[in-house]
Amino acid sequence: MLKWAIIFFVISLVAGALGFTNVASGARGIARLLFGLFLVIAVVIVIAAILMGQAVF
Numbered sequence: 001m002l003k004w005a006i007i008f009f010v011i012s013l014v015a016g017a018l019g020f021t022n023v024a025s026g027a028r029g030i031a032r033l034l035f036g037l038f039l040v041i042a043v044v045i046v047i048a049a050i051l052m053g054q055a056v057f
Contacts, residue, residue: 001041005034 008031
């Protein structure tokens with residue numbers, strides 16, 4: 001999921017540089033959503049691993 005967030009971020013940067021502001025805005029929104037989901041899932045997995053007493057790293 002983090003890979004897709006980075007891909008959409010790069011698309012947003014390229015589209016913004018070329019003047020496609022609507023495409024850049026849409027790609028930025030998708031990238032932010034995917035990165036937020038990645039963070040939430042990562043935190044849940046770390047908390048679940050700590051509660052189960054298993055090593056995370």
